[in-house]
Amino acid sequence: MNFHIMTLFPEMVLEGLRTSIIGRAEDRGCISIEAVNIRDYTLDKHKKVDDYTYGGGAGMLMQAQPVYDCWQALEEKIVQRKGTKSRSRVIYVTPQGEVFHQKKAAELSQEEDLIFLCGHYEGIDERVLEEIVTDYISIGDYVLTGGELPAMVLIDAVSRLVPGVLNNGESAQTESHANGLLEYPQYSRPEIWHEKKVPDVLLSGHHANIEKWRTEQSLARTKERRPELYEAYIKSCQFLQK
Numbered sequence: 415m416n417f418h419i420m421t422l423f424p425e426m427v428l429e430g431l432r433t434s435i436i437g438r439a440e441d442r443g444c445i446s447i448e449a450v451n452i453r454d455y456t457l458d459k460h461k462k463v464d465d466y467t468y469g470g471g472a473g474m475l476m477q478a479q480p481v482y483d484c485w486q487a488l489e490e491k492i493v494q495r496k497g498t499k500s501r502s503r504v505i506y507v508t509p510q511g512e513v514f515h516q517k518k519a520a521e522l523s524q525e526e527d528l529i530f531l532c533g534h535y536e537g538i539d540e541r542v543l544e545e546i547v548t549d550y551i552s553i554g555d556y557v558l559t560g561g562e563l564p565a566m567v568l569i570d571a572v573s574r575l576v577p578g579v580l581n582n583g584e585s586a587q588t589e590s591h592a593n594g595l596l597e598y599p600q601y602s603r604p605e606i607w608h609e610k611k612v613p614d615v616l617l618s619g620h621h622a623n624i625e626k627w628r629t630e631q632s633l634a635r636t637k638e639r640r641p642e643l644y645e646a647y648i649k650s651c652q653f654l655q656k
């Protein structure tokens with residue numbers, strides 16, 4: 415999987431992503447991460463990439479030209495490498511998008527190349543968005559100062575699902591949201607800590623009982639913390655039983 419990030423702050427995304435699990439996955443060649451500076455594509459002699467909004471209003475808007483030329487250069491490079499004309503998906507991270515969830519991460523992890531467009535200031539000229547963006551994605555109903563953190567969130571969530579990125583293939587299947595439920599509680603050594611004992615069943619070695627306990631815990635935890643997810647899960651079970 416190849417991630418391409420169009421941003422005004424390439425060092426921010428690269429420093430954030432080239433550490434820990436995602437950084438090691440890149441070193442091993444499971445994924446590649448490239449950040450391109452939109453400012454490098456401006457035709458303005460002062461390297462300006464933003465301007466006032468028509469109709470008035472607070473703040474500046476990123477202009478269409480540098481964004482479009484940056485995308486075109488990227489897309490051409492990808493097409494040449496792949497040898498096919500099919501356009502890569504371009505994700506604009508914006509609070510106006512569909513809210514991101516695990517299923518979307520799984521869907522995106524099937525792509526060979528993903529281009530992320532990070533906005534800044536008050537956003538980006540609508541005309542270039544209409545021409546290049548295929549997906550509008552938000553990471554939640556709140557507003558951040560730019561798209562870099564949301565792009566990093568998406569890249570992290572998608573990368574973990576790419577084969578070879580996680581050492582233990584099982585962990586992506588059992589964790590929270592993989593089956594529509596939150597994950598059960600987990601414990602490590604010591605057996606007693608702050609007078610709290612690890613539940614007996616987990617020390618029993620009885621795999622069927624452990625599985626049953628974990629499923630019950632997952633259900634109870636989801637019902638308490640995320641009632642809407644719990645309702646959806648119960649409904650889908652009822653649907654499958656019909």
Ligand code: ADE
Binds near residue numbers: 553554560561564
């Ligand atoms: N840019 C600013 N806020 C955002 C959000 N909540 N999700 C995605 N992109 C954003």
